Every structure is written in C-alpha cells, then in structure tokens.
Amino acid sequence: MSNEANNTNSSKIFKGKSLAVTIATVLLFAAVLTFAIYEGTKNTVTVTANGEQEEVRTHAETVGAFLEEQEIEAGEHDFLSHSKETPINEDLALEWDAAEQYNVTVDGKATSAWTTENTVSEILAKADVELTKHDKVSPALDEQVDEETTISVEKAYEVTIQDGLNEKKVWSTSTTVADFLKQHKVSLGKLDRVEKEMDELVLPNSKVKVVRVEKVTDVVEDTVKYAVETKKDDSLLKGNEKVVQKGANGVVKKTYEVIKENGKEVKRDLKNEKVVKEPTKQVTAVGTKTVVASVSRGAQTKAAPAAKATPATQAAPAQEKKQEKAAVKTASVEKAATPAPAKAEPAKAQPAEEPAGGKEFYVSATAYTASCTGCSGITATGINLHANPGLKVIAVDPSVIPLGSKVWVEGYGNAIAGDTGGAIKGNKIDLFMANKSDALSFGRKQVKVRVLN
Template sequence: MSNRTMKSLIFKSLRSKQIAITIVSLTLFVTIISLALYEGTKKSVTLDVNGEELEIKTHANTVGKLLSEQEIKIAKHDIVTPSVKTPIKDGLAVSWDQAKQVAIQVDKTKKVVWTTKETVGKVLAEAGIGITEHDSVIPEMTEQIGDVDSINIEKAFEVTLNDGGKKQTLRSTSTTVADFLKRENIQLNELDRLKGNAEEVLKPNSIVKVIRVEKVTDVVEESANFAVETRNDSSLLKGREKVVQQGKKGKVSRKFEIVKENGKEVSRSLLVEKVLVKPQKKVVAVGSKVMVASASKARKRVTSVSRSNAPSGGKELFMTATAYTAQCNGCSGITATGINLHSNPNLKVIAVDPSIIPLGSKVWVEGYGYAIAGDTGGAIKGKKIDLHMPTKSAAYKFGRKKVKVKIID
C-alpha cells in the first residue's frame, strides 16, 4: 500500500472520531441543559411526615400526587394539611399525620379509636374521656403515643374512711381495703384493728372503719366505806338503837388498766389495790329488851299521868293522828314492844315511826292524853301516829286529825 493511501485512511479515521466526539458532546450538553431546565422548573415544598420535616423539589401539581411520589399511602383516619387536592406552590408546607389505632379500657368498658395525637392525655381529651386526679391511667398522661396501642383507666370512686371516729370521704381506685389503707398512708398500731377484713373487696360507697385502741393506767384514791357491826343490848328496849362507836371512812389507792377505743373507755381492770387508811367500823347496840306490861302496872303508869294537863317540857311536834284497835283484821294484838292489847284494851299506846319517836318513849297527845310509844305500823311513816282505842267504834269516831304531840321521855 502506498503512503498516500495510508495517509488517506488515517485522516478518515480521525475525522470519524471527531464527529463522534462532537455528537456525544452535543448530546451531553443538550441533556445537561434539559436537566437543568427540568430541575429549575421544580417547586420547593416542605413535607412534615409524623413530625419529621423533609425539603422536597417536585413537579407534582397537587398535594395528593406529591405524597404518591413519596410512596405515602393515605389511610382513612390520617390527617393531611392542606388537603390532597390543594395545588402545589413554591414554598408550600405539607404535613401528614398518620393515624394510629388505640384501645381505651375504662373500667370494664372498652373502645377503639383512631388518633393522630401525640400523648395519652391528648388522645383521651380527643375521645371525650374526662380524667380526675384520683383516676388511675396507664401509661401516664404525658406518655408519647409512639408504640402505645392501649390505654387502661380505672375511674376513682367514693369511699368513706372512719379513722378513730373521724370521718372523711375520699376517692380511690384501690381494689382491697388493705391497698386503700396503703395508698392513703393509714397505718395501724399494734392494738388498732379494722372492722372487717383487710382483704375485703373495696366497692363504691364502701366504709372503711379503723378502730384506734390504746391502753393506759390510772391511779385513783377513793374513800373506803366502814363496816357496821350490830350488837344485841338487853338493857335497851326492843326497837331502840344506840351508837357505841362512830364509823370512819378509810382511804384506798387503786391502780387500773383502762382500754379505750377511739378515745372512749370500754373496759377497766383493777391491777393493784393498796389501803392507805384503814376504815373504823361503826358499832351499834340494838335493843332486845321486851316491855311486857301487866294490866295493873300499865293502867297505873298511864292513868297516873293521863289526868294531868299537857306537860310544860318535852319536844313538841305536830303530827297526823289516826286510830286503831287490837281487833282489826290482820292484827295480832301484840305490839312491837310486846304489850298485849287484848289483855289490856284500855292502855294508851300509840304506833310511831321510830326514827321520829323512839319506841318506849312517854308521850302526850292532844285529845288523847299521856301514852306510851309502844307499837309500829307499815303505814306509819314520818310524822304520823296511830292511837290505840279499846273499841272499833271509838277508833272510827276519832277519825283523822292534826294533833300536837310532846315527847316527854
């Protein structure tokens, strides 16, 4: 091959390469220009996806198509702002909040909601569920929804607490009495007790009663009564008494253990008793002498003074007088001092209250004369006397009178 031919071939080859390079460069240039023009016509949009912001350039003409470009599928309960039909403008801010399904359990009632709220509290507010400070909410109100798919609520109910007699109404979600006391920081001391069982189920309007028990000791000094000793005295007329020795009260110290419930004493036990001063007994002589009056002596004793006028001395009393006979129904005819009125129907004898007129006393009775206080009667109490008459007619005739009485001896 000649040199000329060789040169011609080399020239043709170089020319072909130059053309190819030119074409490629031109194509690349056009492509770059087209891309630049394409990108330049895109609009800038801020997209907020569940709180995370993205800066996007797009040719999408609506919010809906923008989200489709980002492979975001919009569910029924999702919230898109502005709406999917809104035209895209440069600088537009678009937010997409994806709804989450949350189960809300309120006591025994359950409901399912779709929500885009961020916290438990906002979800409950959106669902129209009111919460008080005493209600139990799990998770807490400030907890972010995130992975939370259920909310459990225990509504507080009223419980009456009677602590040591002091009542107050509280709200609680406790299931047992023991849990309620623990939550309310109610502590029981060693002697304190509950009315009922600590494991008893707590219900609305339950009453929890705590009985506060305490033991205390009390030392008191008290007077000790003296004993009364009676001795028969044959020198005293029957029915009369004479104090031989006056009684004196003693003094004793007593130590008690007292149990109180809610501040009130419920029991008292004697622990120690100590005599500080011994009591002195009272000695009383009781008359045993029976006055037996014969007809002659009694008449002589009474009639010898009955004709006289009222004595000048003696204790004077005004008393209500009635009359009786030895022949009355139920009467034995023997007086309390042993006088036989059947054998001595004309004796002047009166029945008296020995605490007013001592038995055996000589007396003068207005309208009756001198007599002996020799009898008693169940109805003769206080300033009353009953006059012995020899016959029923005399007793009826006397009736009832207010009379002057003088105690002579």
C-alpha cells in the same frame, strides 16, 4: 465515467446524511426545548414526610393529585398541612405525618387510638378518655411514648374512710387496703386495728374502718362499807337501839387496766388492790328490857274525891318523874285515888299543854281500846291496858317513833309510845282509849306530835 458516477453517488450520500443529521438535531433541539418548556412550567412542592424533607417538581394541579402522583396514601388520622383540594399554583410547602396506633387500657378494658401526637395526654384525648384529677394514669400525662407502649388508666371512685370517730369520703383507685391507707396518710398505732384485711382490695362505695385502740391505767378509790354488830342490852327498853360505836367506811385503792376503742371503754381489768383505810365496825345495842306497869292502890283520902282524881291525871306526872330520875325508858304508874268499883270507867282529863322542844311533825291518828277484836290487852312493851285503863299509850311505827319514847299528842296529851300495830306504818299512830264510844267517835284525824325523848 465510472469515477464521475462514483463521485456523484458519494455526493448524494453525503447530502443525505447531512439532512438526516440536521433533522435529528432539529428534533433533538425541539425535544430539549419542549422538555425545558415542560420542566419550566412545573411547580416545586417541598414535602416534609414523617420528619424528612424533599423537593419535588410537579404539574399536579392539586395536593390530592400530587399525593397520587407520589403514591402517598394519606389516612384519615394522618396529619396533612393542606387539604387534598388545595390547588398547586405556585411553589408549595406540604407537610404530611402518618398516624400511629397506640394501645390504651381503662380499668382493664383495652382500646386504641390513632394519632400523630405522642404524649400520653394527647393520645388519651384522641381515644376520648375523660379524666378527673383523681384518676391514676401510667405513664404520666406529659410523658412521650411510642406505639409499643400501653397506656393504663384507673378511674377513681369514692370510698368512705372512718378513722376513729371521724368519717369522710375520699377518692381511690383499685388498690389494697394497705396502699389505700398509705395513700391517704393514715398511720396505725401498735394497738389500732382495721376492720378489713390489709391485702383486701378497696371496692367502689365501700368503707374502710380504722379502730383506734388505747390502753390506759385508771386508779380509783372505792368505799368499803363498814360492818354492823348488834349486842343485846337489858338496860334499854325492848325495841330501842343505841349506837355504842359509830361505824366508819374504809377506803380501798384499785388500779385498773382499761382498754378503750375510739374513746369508749370496752374492757376493764383489776390489776392491783390496796386498802388505804380499814373500815370501823359499828356496834349497836338492842334493848331487851320490858316495861312493867304496876298499879298501887293507896288508902282512900278525903282530899281527893274519886270523881276528880282520875288515873289518867295521876299516871302521867308520876311516870315522867320516875323516867327522869332513872334515865331509862320505863313506865311506872301509880294510881292514887279513892278505890272505885273495878268496872267503873275513869273520868276524862284535859290534855296537857303543848311542851317546848322535841321533834315536831304531823301524823294520821286513830283510836283503839283494849277490848278490840283480836286484842289481848297487853301492849308490845308488856303494858296491861285492862289493868291500867287510865294510862295514855299510843301505838307507833318504831322506825318513826322509837318504842318507849315520851310523846306529846295534840288533843290527847303526854303519852308513852308503848305499842305497835300491823296497820301502823310510817306517820301513823293509834291512841289507846278506855272508852269504846270515845275511840269510835275519835275517827281519823291529822294531829301534831312532839317526840320529847
């Protein structure tokens, strides 16, 4: 009985174990089947993250859900090939690249930019830095950098450069004068100078002035004025001058060292002087001879009545004849007529006809007498007009009509330039008249004169 009971119990235990195994197998199969079905319904997402690729199967319905599932936090500057709202309905290739922060300085002021790009130009674009072709950027725009590199930008500004007489505006960045000139290919000569210190910074809207300096040699010939020596000559009438030896200017060659700045002479130093031609001295004889007027009273003749033979008509021919024979400027008057009372006035003579030759010009003429107020009656050349009332004498400016000259005067006749006057300057003459009323009535006239010798 006991054996049967044991067998029965053993049979029950076996059956119970088989059922448990069967249930476990069914459950395992169901689990495997469920897992297989679950896995089979997943989509494959191929993720490329920061250059590394990986395949991930997921039930996530959107890219955003997938990133949360994978614990990936995509920042606003990161690169994501699909938006977070993109549904995942099938296999998907997703690219994600995390942005990096780059440091940038613009004219010394720091800023930064987040970007997934790594070239300088792309980083500066992301940092909203606007560039011109004149700006200076370091490293170069096409160079690739990492987040440890600081990108430097120097903004260009206008600077005026005056090179000699040429002026223009150029672009420059913060630099020294020396580098600025080198940058713009401005070379300096050994005498040139820059009106700024070479290590001085070039500032915006400033001017860099280059003065072009040159040293040249200039050889010129100057005139050496001749000296004038005067000698007294008693054979010449007083007031007359005669050139005995004509002067000639000399020549001297002078060598100068000339400094020019921007083409304009600023300094001239005499380095050498050489006489090429000596000057010739001019010797001038100055007359000291005084004209002496002598009156010869001859015997009375019947052929020459006093009324018709006046001193004026007799004096001029006799004087002309003696001057021609002696070849000197003297006035010797002979008075040949019947003696008349000392106070009698001479008769008027008709003026001589105009001669040919001589120097002709017009003058302003007035008249005077020997008895005028303040007059002595003795001319500047020593003629006694009181003793010779019939002599034709004119007062002149010796610089225009030399004293002692023989002169023909329109309306007056032949006369001698034998007197001067304080008011007789330039083209003016004063006619001597014995009669005061004639002198007053003459007034002032424009007359023609001829200087005959």
